[in-house]
Ligand SMILES: NC(=O)C1=CN([C@@H]2O[C@H](COP(=O)(O)OP(=O)(O)OC[C@H]3O[C@@H](n4cnc5c(N)ncnc54)[C@H](O)[C@@H]3O)[C@@H](O)[C@H]2O)C=CC1
């Protein structure tokens with residue numbers, strides 16, 4: 001059965017979202033992309049692209065026009081759009097596009113959502129109270145933030161940050177045995193369902209230099225990380241660590257695991273973005289709907305210069321199609 005089209009929220013209208021969505025549509029056949037429609041202000045596409053846009057009133061219209069034009073479901077008017085210069089109206093439009101997209105996926109009118117980058121600071125300024133889109137989508141789906149896992153996946157590496165968008169100073173107090181366990185269990189399910197790995201191997205990073213040197217450089221490994229790993233191993237998971245984070249991402253080390261659980265945002269995202277910046281995908285595991293995103297941000301500095309690489313958006317669309325098929329197969 002063909003999938004319903006995917007809802008692609010355009011993200012911040014002044015970022016590179018509209019450009020990478022339009023470029024992905026241009027490459028739809030060459031890259032075998034599933035049908036999709038943009039959700040946002042069509043003016044943000046027109047500001048950076050001269051190609052054909054088909055305004056649609058509902059997702060069902062998308063499939064029939066997708067071959068000829070990029071379907072776009074209009075939400076709020078973003079006001080004057082200046083690529084590279086975010087605005088309050090633009091942030092409101094990005095927020096609304098996300099909300100509408102999630103709603104369409106929840107009601108089954110879209111096969112899932114692929115979110116173009118938003119400016120976090122801009123969204124916080126218009127009443128967005130979640131740390132990121134991951135937690136927002138989870139809440140709209142009735143899933144606790146603990147159980148919604150951000151995985152960054154590329155051809156060379158898959159990583160999961162255990163803590164996500166919080167200040168580095170807050171990481172030690174937010175890191176708990178329960179949080180590591182919840183993230184690990186959801187990660188294992190996601191690797192099995194979405195990536196076909198029957199018995200996933202998880203490597204766990206330490207928090208401190210050299211994984212704490214047995215307590216000499218910090219106690220989180222002893223008090224929190226190791227007990228979490230041991231309890232998961234007792235339940236049969238193939239999970240090991242805590243490892244010194246600086247030595248676990250080289251090529252030979254990466255062969256020993258399927259995903260790395262990292263203690264904070266940059267510990268996870270620096271290696272994946274170094275290895276797979278142009279084809280890395282941010283996928284939310286543990287949701288009843290499909291949600292993927294390119295691994296990069298709004299790149300305000302290059303918006304409007306036609307130099308944005310659509311590779312990660314294309315990878316996100318392809319992964320969304322695979323995840324949607326997995327959702328149908330496994331529920
Ligand atoms: N999924 C999301 O919605 C994400 C949003 N952000 C937001 O993006 C904004 C900017 O964040 P930054 O840290 O500057 O990261 P960024 O990813 O926007 O930019 C980092 C560097 O990569 C370049 N770059 C990014 N994507 C590119 C592409 N597709 N093609 C060519 N070059 C590309 C940029 O020009 C810049 O040099 C922030 O407000 C942040 O909140 C950041 C990461 C993810």
Ligand SMILES: NCC(=O)COP(=O)(O)O
Nearest residue numbers: 132133134135269282293
């Ligand atoms: N750095 C990753 C990122 O910002 C993505 O966050 P989210 O909006 O997908 O939760």
